Amino acid sequence: MSQPFEDLPTTPTSEELVDKAFSRAARAGRAKSGHDAPLSMLQTASNIASDNLENVVSDWPDFDDLDPFYEELADAVIASNTTDDDAPDIGGIDAVRQHLSEINWASRKTSEIRDEYQGRIATGDIDTARKLRKQAFARIADVVEEVEGDLAAVGAARDDLKTLPDIRPDEPTIVVAGYPNVGKSTFVNAVTNARNETASYPFTTTEIRVGHFDDGHIRYQIVDTPGLLDRAPEERNDVEAQAASAVEHLADAVLVLVDASEECGYPLDLQLALRDDIEARFDVPVLTVCNKADRSRDVEADLYMSVTEDENVQGVLDAAVEAVDYEPELPYDGQ
Incomplete structure (x- = not known):
């Protein structure tokens, strides 16, 4: 069993996620016409936001499956972050669990917004479809920005835990x-x-x-x-x-x-x-x-x-x- 946090990817900020989702959506929309354009934009923006948020959660190891050595050491390391005035106050492992839970909620919520607006965009006139797409984008942005602090806290924890020494608890x-x-x-x-x-x-x-x-x-x-x-x-x-x-x-x-x-x-x-x-x-x-x-x-x-x-x-x-x-x-x- 190697260091369980060494392969954690960089955690995106909420601003990076929104920019990525909407810029990809704009490109997708330019390739379509009529109602297909706002529908493609909505689908792209929602998928990118939802998938990236879900990946932040799924990339983390299950704390319940950690060896007790790494579980306790990780808890100490994460807690030590609160002594740094420039770092988010992320507490210990239980706090990170809560941050990940909030990020998981945001992932599900962006998918729900997509499902809510798809039918409305498809059945309305083109001007209404464009207005509804903008409304959906605004709500997706609000959801991602709502977990801005959670993403920052998880990112700070990731940065510290990646530097833990590689010790193998399963070796004598x-x-x-x-x-x-x-x-x-x-x-x-x-x-x-x-x-x-x-x-x-x-x-x-x-x-x-x-x-x-x-x-x-x-x-x-x-x-x-x-x-x-x-x-x-x-x-x-x-x-x-x-x-x-x-x-x-x-x-x-x-x-x-x-x-x-x-x-x-x-x-x-x-x-x-x-x-x-x-x-x-x-x-x-x-x-x-x-x-x-x-x-x-x-x-x-x-x-x-x-x-x-x-x-x-x-x-x-x-x-x-x-x-x-x-x-x-x-x-x-x-x-």
């Missing part, structure tokens, strides 16, 4: 946590067999790092989440706290790296307090790993390693794989 995942400078990114770089990917959460300039490695023909995902799991919970704002909560759905095991030498710049007691919070929040195995063990081992830990000295790095990775205890689903043979 190891989350690496711990205070800054304890060696998390160095560890991720060391154990992934390719240059790891980076992407930024839309609500922070901090990059998330994602790497992959294979073990026993199984592809594992290893994730470093700076800005979320590298500081005390009370230091996170509401959006960061919710995003950290989303990571709980993602992790199959957590490695908490600590630096007993304290060269990272954080006292050991703070590092262990962060570890304790992670243990309390995550309902998966949490392993305490003393990194920089060549400098200090003065902490009780599950594992000791030094990435820079290549000491027990593979052992830590093997322990993480064992903690995940992933068993791939086998095809059902019907027996």
Whole structure:
């Protein structure tokens, strides 16, 4: 399962939709004569407005079918948009549902206007037909403009969600946590067999790092989440706290790296307090790993390693794989 929002197309504005519908309608009308001209114009304008509005709705994934990780992360990202003075106040996922519902209403309404006016245009004299076509156009424009704010809100949500990092919740995942400078990114770089990917959460300039490695023909995902799991919970704002909560759905095991030498710049007691919070929040195995063990081992830990000295790095990775205890689903043979 890939990032569910990355292929969302650009959301048109109400003005763009009206201009597109009426300009296409004008071309369609020039190709016809008599009553066929206003009828063709009405049909074209209505179809373009209705279809484009419907596409805005249908292009979005069903929120009820989202993996809990992406559902909660998307809710946090959308909510964070309200902190930007220049962005529409779109709330969270429930607000986007409502905006999409209003856009869907507008799609149906433009079709109803077409159905209402078609018979009247076809049976009246040509002057009346042209007046009725103009009335229909005015009503279609009013309907599209009525959802101007809904389109803007959905467009803003789309722009933010497209930039979410591509994380695969269906892959066995190891989350690496711990205070800054304890060696998390160095560890991720060391154990992934390719240059790891980076992407930024839309609500922070901090990059998330994602790497992959294979073990026993199984592809594992290893994730470093700076800005979320590298500081005390009370230091996170509401959006960061919710995003950290989303990571709980993602992790199959957590490695908490600590630096007993304290060269990272954080006292050991703070590092262990962060570890304790992670243990309390995550309902998966949490392993305490003393990194920089060549400098200090003065902490009780599950594992000791030094990435820079290549000491027990593979052992830590093997322990993480064992903690995940992933068993791939086998095809059902019907027996």
